Amino acid sequence: MSGKYEQRDKEVILVVDDNRITCEVIQRNLEIEKFLVFTAHSVNDAIQILSRQKIDLVITDYKMPKHSGLELIKYVRDHLQSISIIMLTGYGSINSAVSAIKEGADEYITKPFTDEELLNAVKTSLQKQKEKKTDPEMLYNDVWARFGIMGQSEKMLGVYSKIEKACSNDAIVLITGENGTGKELVARAIHYNHKARSIYPFIPVNCPGIPASLFESELFGHVKGAFTGAVEHRKGFFQAAEKGGLFLDEISELPFELQAKLLRVLQEKEIFRVGETQLKKVDVRIIAATNKNLDDLVEKGLFRQDLFFRLNVININIPPLRDRENDIILLAKHFVLKYAKEIGRTEPNFTDRAINALKNYSWPGNVRELENLIHRSLIMNDKDIIDSVDFPDIMKVKIHYNPYLDLSLEDMSKKYIRDVVQQTGGNKAKALEILKIDRKTLLKKIK
Ligand SMILES: Nc1ncnc2c1ncn2[C@@H]1O[C@H](COP(=O)(O)OP(=O)(O)OP(=O)(O)O)[C@@H](O)[C@H]1O
Numbered sequence: 001m002s003g004k005y006e007q008r009d010k011e012v013i014l015v016v017d018d019n020r021i022t023c024e025v026i027q028r029n030l031e032i033e034k035f036l037v038f039t040a041h042s043v044n045d046a047i048q049i050l051s052r053q054k055i056d057l058v059i060t061d062y063k064m065p066k067h068s069g070l071e072l073i074k075y076v077r078d079h080l081q082s083i084s085i086i087m088l089t090g091y092g093s094i095n096s097a098v099s100a101i102k103e104g105a106d107e108y109i110t111k112p113f114t115d116e117e118l119l120n121a122v123k124t125s126l127q128k129q130k131e132k133k134t135d136p137e138m139l140y141n142d143v144w145a146r147f148g149i150m151g152q153s154e155k156m157l158g159v160y161s162k163i164e165k166a167c168s169n170d171a172i173v174l175i176t177g178e179n180g181t182g183k184e185l186v187a188r189a190i191h192y193n194h195k196a197r198s199i200y201p202f203i204p205v206n207c208p209g210i211p212a213s214l215f216e217s218e219l220f221g222h223v224k225g226a227f228t229g230a231v232e233h234r235k236g237f238f239q240a241a242e243k244g245g246l247f248l249d250e251i252s253e254l255p256f257e258l259q260a261k262l263l264r265v266l267q268e269k270e271i272f273r274v275g276e277t278q279l280k281k282v283d284v285r286i287i288a289a290t291n292k293n294l295d296d297l298v299e300k301g302l303f304r305q306d307l308f309f310r311l312n313v314i315n316i317n318i319p320p321l322r323d324r325e326n327d328i329i330l331l332a333k334h335f336v337l338k339y340a341k342e343i344g345r346t347e348p349n350f351t352d353r354a355i356n357a358l359k360n361y362s363w364p365g366n367v368r369e370l371e372n373l374i375h376r377s378l379i380m381n382d383k384d385i386i387d388s389v390d391f392p393d394i395m396k397v398k399i400h401y402n403p404y405l406d407l408s409l410e411d412m413s414k415k416y417i418r419d420v421v422q423q424t425g426g427n428k429a430k431a432l433e434i435l436k437i438d439r440k441t442l443l444k445k446i447k
């Protein structure tokens with residue numbers, strides 16, 4: 001039997017019992033069968049381990065001081081649906097077995113149990129867990145619970161598997177995607193699910209927000225007296241993120257001369273604080289993001305190729321919302337629920353017309369635009385339905401949107417106005433109503 005298990009990746013089991021001897025006995029038995037086993041002696045310890053470590057199966061005692069095994073089952077079911085659970089109950093306490101199953105345990109074993117009973121229960125539960133993992137609904141619930149990301153589209157599946165990969169190593173990640181697609185959300189998901197770094201800080205840095213003259217001092221820190229105004233030692237972002245993660249947002253906006261300085265740090269993993277000659281080692285995971293096409297910028301000589309190569313180890317491209325049609329409604333309903341709860345009212349339903357309008361719109365501002373739209377609709381009207389009349393006029397026309405079109409603002413606005421006129425079938429009055437501009441401007445722009 002153990003031969004069969006040697007073929008596969010080790011399954012990971014967490015054993016939770018306040019009795020250390022029980023924990024050790026179970027651990028030993030399962031390790032002989034080639035499982036990887038963690039132990040915890042309280043529910044709080046168990047939750048700590050669950051937040052750091054990928055676990056396939058939890059075996060928990062029922063009666064423990066402070067929090068009971070039932071509370072642990074509740075936690076796992078609320079946060080980590082696809083994990084299997086076996087409850088250990090005292091002899092004759094059928095009531096606790098029933099409540100364990102009711103709360104979502106997959107199996108229970110009554111103490112005392114034989115090694116064989118334990119192993120059988122483990123195998124049955126792991127089999128159930130495998131089935132759950134291939135059930136798409138479960139998979140998405142799990143992604144939401146672990147990453148805080150909504151989306152069931154094929155395209156997002158690719159994103160999830162890359163996040164998963166990024167969580168188990170320290171490679172630099174470059175996240176690309178249009179405005180509002182969820183780049184920061186993905187960066188946080190990677191950090192907070194990283195096996196070692198999640199308990200250390202995640203520091204977001206908005207690159208264009210740092211004045212070039214302060215770049216080194218902000219990133220690497222300075223010592224007292226390094227320059228006028230440096231009245232005390234100050235840690236930079238790199239040191240603040242020690243052992244954790246640094247999120248370099250809008251990396252494309254970093255001035256060319258500073259790109260070389262950043263590259264050096266990424267290569268050497270050492271920094272100089274301003275005013276100091278001694279190098280300091282840094283241990284920081286870098287995640288960078290951009291809504292620009294870095295390839296293009298490299299070609300135009302605006303972004304260093306060597307830095308681009310350094311950053312582009314794991315590339316996660318988040319597709320625009322318009323390319324994830326199935327996610328639009330899912331996200332819309334998610335935001336309705338979120339904001340209805342926040343303002344304390346029951347959530348309204350969408351009319352068919354509203355659903356169509358949501359699906360047909362091009363969402364240039366992606367998920368953020370959708371979230372703002374739903375929030376506004378909930379504040380602006382208190383009906384128990386959301387209809388397309390509640391949406392802004394701009395959503396009534398279907399415009400093909402290409403953010404990478406190389407147009408000036410003036411040309412972009414002309415193109416947009418022409419598109420609207422075309423969409424209204426040349427009905428200028430309708431176009432004026434949608435565009436909210438006067439006739440003279442319209443005629444000038446479509447000339
Ligand atoms: N898949 C998703 N599920 C749930 N919420 C999402 C999702 N994608 C984005 N959001 C929400 O949309 C908003 C914008 O996301 P975020 O700030 O991560 O985008 P971004 O790509 O960094 O945007 P920008 O380019 O403008 O900086 C946030 O409120 C975020 O929580």
Ligand SMILES: [Mg+2]
Pocket residue numbers: 183184249
């Ligand atoms: Mg962002």
